[in-house]
Amino acid sequence: MAAKGYAWWQSGVIYQVYPRSFQDSNADGVGDLLGILARLDHLVALGVDAVWISPITASPMADFGYDVADYTGIDPAFGTLANFDRLVAAAHVRGLRVILDYVPNHSSDRHPWFLESRASRSSARRDWYIWRDPAPDGGPPNNWLSEFGGPAWTLDQATGQYWYHAYLPEQPDLNWRNPQVQDAMLEVLRFWLDRGVDGFRVDAIHHLFEDEGLRDNPPNPDWRPGLSPARRVIRAYTMDQAEVHEAIAAMRRVADAYPGERVLIGEAYLPIDRLMAYYGAGLTGFHLPFNFHLLSTPWDARAIAALVERYEAALPQGAWPNWVLGNHDRSRLASRLGPAQARVAAMLLLTLRGTPTIYQGEEIGMTDVPIPPDRVQDPWERRVPGLGVGRDPVRTPMQWDAGAGAGFTGAVEPWLPLPRDWRSVNVAAQEGDASSVLTLYRALLRLRRAEPALSVGAYASVAVDAPDVLAYERRDEATGRRLRIALNLGDGQRVLPGFALGARILLSSYLDDRSSSIQGAIALRPAEGVVVELPVKA
């Protein structure tokens, strides 16, 4: 439901589905489209507005869908185009928007475009990818590194040139300087927009262009053994190049030509000042360049307050903020912060100003699942073992119930293992539990929907004289209604004199009844967060 005067993607909440692990409908151990369809009511009950589905297009699965072999075909593992149309229709009937993942930086090495490009130096599609001659010693053209380990160049023996890949060799980078590539890739957007999708999450956008002069990246003085080998260099010439903004604006023009507020969300891991450029000059870029900064900021009240201030202050005029606390690439909240603070984090995410994205499974407090070496799937972990870069632990199946296969699959073995605690940590168990993480997420989402102060209101920090406490106010400009949020990021009790005299607690992360109004100082229990309603000024 959109608050008055705001687009759905401003007042709404996005939920990310990792389709291999959401729901399996055909007992092959891998989630699929009909599975997602069967679970839409979970999203309705949760109270989110949109579902972003990680790639479902045809793929050899070298990077589990982020290597696309057909941009307009559904991978058989996930179902058919007819299944997809049914899913979109069923979502729309329920008032849910559907956002697809769009992977413009690279295709699969099995994509017909790449096969043709690779076939010969004179192929009509040679220039659709990035081919360069070897260095004089026969090695790669320069020192650029793959995000997933090793050089970013792979030699094609037959034609004697190297192709560039920011990620796996199986993910050759498309050459966006070629207008034909641009046209073909914009046509992909139209294909899905015509089918009724409500927007795209645009993958790895900061990698779209590289320096034409192929200058070497400078060494990174901060790299130490144990860090990802890709971080040995600073990506000065392989990331965040100026031309990207025109390409994004072209995507935006396509989306804007469709009725109904289609949204473009960009995945760019960049410092705040650089990130802001992805809104585009005059807001002609992404509606929402993903803000990942909470993922890398220490869980410390002062650090987070400073981050929010910095981010809010940097936003261009009219730009809409957003916040992310988890996704299919990053460690889960309950593992990063512990189960108690994961609840505080939920309250933070859902009460800050800006569109929140929730990653599947966070709403039941799932943890990273240890993966035995013989079950590793993630190519990153396989290429760079032992550093903890693997993403399988956060991609394990959704835990729906205590039945066999956690209600996720009828197969004997899901594609990734279930954790030991799935019989107790699951949706069904938490549904009937008045103090569960799921109940907290539902309560927060209900409150956010009911209170324009939370969904679209102004943000102001509130200074409190208590360590570990993060406090801020949200104000509905239309009515003047003010809510205050106080989050105890520590594990001791914290007393907040004068924080909200005469106010009423609307919600505590403990989910017990604290509804009587606050007479003296408010005392926060360890890892407690509260939303309070300030009395209306006379």
Ligand code: GLC
């Ligand atoms: C993005 C995706 C990640 C993928 C990479 C390459 O960062 O989130 O999962 O591996 O792009 O497409």
